[in-house]
Amino acid sequence: MRAFVVEKIEDKKFISSIKDIDIPKIEKDEVLVKALYSSLNFKDALSSIGNKGVTKVFPHITGIDVSGEVVESNNSNFKKGDKVVATGYDLGMNTDGGHQEYVKIPASWLIKIPKGLDEKEIMTFGTAGLTAALSINELQENSITSGKVLVTGATGGVGSIAVTILAKLGYEVVTITGKKDKIEYLKSLGANEVILREDFDISNKKPMLSEVYDAVVDTVGGEYLAHALKQIKHSGVATCCGLTSSHELNTNVFPFILRGVRLIGIDSVEIPLEKKEKIWEKIAKEYKNSNLEKLTSQITLDEIKDAYEKILTSKATGRYLVKID
Incomplete structure (x- = not known):
């Protein structure tokens, strides 16, 4: 599968590129998700240049959020075909993130996408x-x-x-x-x-x-x-x-x-999963609005590197939605 990989080549020197890697194998209470969409965040951009406050483990795949479909599950709460979203916790930090075609995610980090949102819409919010x-x-x-x-x-x-x-x-x-x-x-x-x-x-x-x-x-x-x-x-x-x-x-x-x-x-990373579920339900209902299309630029895995440069130099506006091919 294809993934956006950040590698450390020497002290304080990092490179990033699209690489072909093996699809991860899941263990107990883990879920394999076919990634459909992710997004770019400032934390992702910092991870891509080896910021130690975000990521210490390399090689590393960025992407602190992802939406997609379950293709394999070792947890009874999720089954093949479920539409899911994951944000926060250690995803995309020292655990490989959403900028890859298949993502291995602990079940305790996953939420089923609420009615009123699809995989693209929920990552437009991200x-x-x-x-x-x-x-x-x-x-x-x-x-x-x-x-x-x-x-x-x-x-x-x-x-x-x-x-x-x-x-x-x-x-x-x-x-x-x-x-x-x-x-x-x-x-x-x-x-x-x-x-x-x-x-x-x-x-x-x-x-x-x-x-x-x-x-x-x-x-x-x-x-x-x-x-x-x-x-x-x-x-x-x-x-x-x-x-x-x-x-x-x-x-x-x-x-x-x-x-x-x-x-x-406000912390969106380590808050309890139940609170995230409550807020996603609000987003699916009273917070949802059509103006998001005006602030969203859709890109591919191949365009992530250029987008990170814009984020890090304060030239970015709005949101980058990543379509995972």
């Missing part, structure tokens, strides 16, 4: 969509069911999907981007307002600012999250799921003790 949906679910569960929501990193995978879901649900969506040429793109996804990065005054050192946003969906971390926290209204919520700006958060306690702001971390 890990990024699951993360965005988890963020929005936290807003709803913390009484933020309407109002003005700021989305940072809005042209990225998580940010773009968050914009489409929030717009469908009737929120007033404000986005931040550093790409002037993407203003109309973001508005086409449902953004009511687009703020350019240079106009979002992160240099302002005041401990508190005027109340502007009911909630924030942050995908970048760093100074952008810190600045946004100062502008959240009383009893508002910020979710945090990314660190492309910085992993550090230099802030103060005033938003939390004077306005009752809540900061909620």
Whole structure:
């Protein structure tokens, strides 16, 4: 079978290519899935260049998510022909991932695709969509069911999907981007307002600012999250799921003790399978929307390497859907 393989050729030097390899053999409580679709995520791109924080075992096949059909099962919960999806846990990190024609996956990582989605649609959302949906679910569960929501990193995978879901649900969506040429793109996804990065005054050192946003969906971390926290209204919520700006958060306690702001971390990797199932059901129903087609570029295994370069140099927009041939 064909697979996108990353190899370590010497210390700190890695190469990647499409290779022909053997179809894996499954053991107890494992399932062999004929991969139909996967996607590309920032974590995948880091794995492709040997980032030790993501992957330590080489040679390695990238792809932290995959959808497809069961062709062989050593677990009673899955049978041949089941349509399934896997995201997170160790898939695509130190366990070979979804960028191959057949994937060996522990049954405890697998979910049957819910009614209302097919293999292509669920990977159009993928890990990024699951993360965005988890963020929005936290807003709803913390009484933020309407109002003005700021989305940072809005042209990225998580940010773009968050914009489409929030717009469908009737929120007033404000986005931040550093790409002037993407203003109309973001508005086409449902953004009511687009703020350019240079106009979002992160240099302002005041401990508190005027109340502007009911909630924030942050995908970048760093100074952008810190600045946004100062502008959240009383009893508002910020979710945090990314660190492309910085992993550090230099802030103060005033938003939390004077306005009752809540900061909620979002993890889509190690959350219980039951919670993933619940969120995928929401995606299949109230979160599903047609705007995803505007932000999705479909590619093949052979095009992954070029797409990774765009992701790593911040030239990518929206989502890459990988059709596994």
